[in-house]
Amino acid sequence: MSIIASRLSRIKPSPTIAVTQKARELAAAGRDVIGLGAGEPDFDTPDNIKDAAIKAIQAGDTKYTAVDGTPALKKAICAKFERENGLNYAPDQITVGVGGKQVLYNALMATLNPGDEVIIPAPYWVSYPDMVELAEGTPVFVSCPAEQGFKLQPADLEKAITPKTKWLILNSPSNPSGAAYTRDEMKALTDVLVKHPQVWVMTDDMYEHLLYDGIEFVTPAQVEPALYDRTLTVNGVSKSYAMTGWRIGYAGGPKALIKAMGVIQSQSTSNPTSIAQAAAVEALNGPQDFIAERAAVFAQRRDLVVSMLNQAKGISCPKPEGAFYVYPSCAGTIGKTTPDGKVIETDEDFVTYLLESEGVAVVQGSAFGLAPHFRISYATSTEALEEACKRIQRACGNLKD
Ligand SMILES: Cc1ncc(COP(=O)(O)O)c(C=O)c1O
Secondary structure: OOOOOHHHHHOOOOHHHHHHHHHHHHHHOOOOOEEOOOOOOOOOOOHHHHHHHHHHHHOOOOOOOOOOOOHHHHHHHHHHHHHHHOOOOOHHHEEEEOHHHHHHHHHHHHHOOOOOEEEEEEOOOOHHHHHHHHOOOEEEEEEOOHHHOOOOOHHHHHHHOOOOEEEEEEEOOOOOOOOOOOHHHHHHHHHHHHOOOOOEEEEEOOOOOOEOOOOOOOOHHHHOHHHHHHEEEEEEOOOOOOOOOOOOEEEEOOHHHHHHHHHHHHOOOOOOOHHHHHHHHHHHHOOOHHHHHHHHHHHHHHHHHHHHHOOOOOOEOOOOOEOOEEOOEOHHHOOOEOOOOOEOOOHHHHHHHHHHHHOEEOEEHHHHOOOOEEEEEOOOOHHHHHHHHHHHHHHHHOOEO
């Protein structure tokens, strides 16, 4: 009898974390590696936020807090939802967890019965299907290819809904594609959902502030108030405030759901770190100007990467609306041969070739459910990005028909 539970056979370790780890190992062994796998801003947490954490420590704010968030943080989150999204939530409709990841996990664990279906548009963030599987639900994938801007089409959503559908997970702007829904596109999706009262929406708004070219951010409960009572609006400070290591995510939603999520958290991790919660209060209540300044830098990097990748033979890179990822197709490299004589058969072969030949670490599209693509995170310095894109151009140029 194995010590490992059978539920582990249903899930795999995060492939994005695996790529980052492999790049770190190669770098530690002396290889010149450029890691474009990590999903976190290269910017530092602003000083006012760090200072709030230091003050919290000095003030003895170092004890257990309420399981799903301090009153001060819940108040700041309510204000944020009202200010930025026009959504009114009371403090008992707010939950705070250890990153957006725990919040999503709690929601799925608190709601899924065996066989309940969760619609996941592909390409998707790597953790959704595995979290659904852990909670004994069934992921239902809907393919959203590049020709559709990587966006879910209303007719495809309608087709995917069954009496067993419990959730639709939406993520805009998206990891990995960077695609973001306009108000009209979102409304077309919520119009479908209004007709199916058994379906709830879990909207993952982690990249809300990373939208370019003046595109407006929209979230389902704001676009369609009729869905307010069956929407969980998930967000967090990780990406917008460069606070990935602090581990604070949150959500607003119906009271009964929020309470159930708190029960799951009370029997697993209890409260997120008291000090990180104090820092998150300052993040949400403090100055916000740096967010737009940083987004402008990301937009410039996106333009650089898109332009350079489109000059690589066999690569085609759409220009995404947001987040800090591009999701190019490597279809034009499939069937070609590397200088070592290996035939590129899949996007996984392609990313392995990039890492081995040029020391560029990216993540294969198959990990996100749409192949043959690869994901580049451009949340790194412009110099590193330029060098990485030059190497990708060279690697593609070296492939033989
Ligand atoms: C789409 C998406 N949702 C959720 C998360 C999790 O965020 P956190 O670091 O706050 O747990 C990430 C992080 O990569 C993400 O890309």
